[in-house]
Amino acid sequence: MQVKVLGRVDYLPTYQAMQAFTEARTSETPDELWLCEHPPVFTQGLAGKPDHLLQPGAIPVVATNRGGQVTYHGPGQVVAYPLLDLKRKGYFVKEYVYRLEEALIRTLAHFGVTGHRVAGAPGIYVRLADPGSHQALTGPSGDPFAGLGKIAALGIKVSRHATYHGLALNVAMDLEPFSRINPCGYAGLQTVDLSTIGVSTTWNEAAALLGHELEALLA
Template identity: 80%
Template sequence: MEVRVLGRVEYLPTYRSMQDFTAGRTADTPDQLWLCEHPPVYTQGLAGDASHVLAPGSIPVVATNRGGQVTFHGPGQVVAYPLLDLRRRGYFVKEYVYRLEEAVLRTLAEFGVTGHRVAGAPGIYVRLADPFSHAALTGPARPDQPFDGLGKIAALGVKVSRHCTYHGLALNVAMDLEPFSRINPCGYAGLATVDLSTIGVPTTWTVAAGVLGQKLAALLAA
């Protein structure tokens, strides 16, 4: 898989490039992994509810064909776009999503942080009180508050067309988190959003992108 580090690129042209790459693929087209960051932008999933966009202000809102609801992209966030032929790699979408999440979990572990999955809510979360604790989640004290005590550090939103993937995941490294307060992140009102910086991990976009790229390349292998 070819890994391309794009740096900071506008969202909409990158989205269109993913679509063009996927539409023009043949059975022999090598898979690619794009790593980048975007200027501030909100992106809305295909079946997204517009009511989850509360007060975007001057930040543009772009409708996309990925799964999921609204999220925010901005400088200081590593965005990974795997462009894979799943049929050639030999696994299905559910396994693909699991591998994406596992790559984030292993990336966080490199920085001493324990990430967690939450059933029915794709993405990766950390304990706000102790993100370095290795204890497993035991479930929320209240079933109506599944994110009690948790903050979301990575979001997922994928698209599969003719067995080929695009869109992907976003890992928050060191960014301005305020724009997340203007939406219901991923459709969940009041969901806290964090990055590595706010939980006490001083690292750079370049370092985090390098680690995440390595974990994705290994875990997305055939």
């Protein structure tokens, strides 16, 4: 897999480039992994409901063909776009999503943070009171997100066995724009980054770690 670190790039041209790459690829096209960050932008998934976009203000909103609801991208967030041929890899979409989440969990573990999955809510979450806690989530009671903050989001597209879009890990961001949406369709869901939970690192370090884990797990 060819890893390309794009740096800070506008969202829409990157989205269009992913589409073009996927449409043009053949069974011999090498897989790629793009690592980047975007200027402030809200992106809406195919299932996105307008009422989850509360007050975008001056931040642009881009409609996309990925799965999921509305999310925010901005500086200080590592965005990873795996462009894979799943048929050639030999696993299906459910396994692919599991591996994406596992890469995020292993990346967080490098920083002493325990990432958690929440059933039915793709992405990775951390315990706000104790980000290093390994205690298993007990499952939904009244609020499945009680005591949790979302630190990473997933939104993928698969076309003719080929993947694009991907995942985003919050490193050190201005988190205010997340208050202008219901993140991933969940009203009141708190969004956090590594900085919020006491981890000091750089975008480059987090991107390198996440890229390494994705390379290993998507092989």
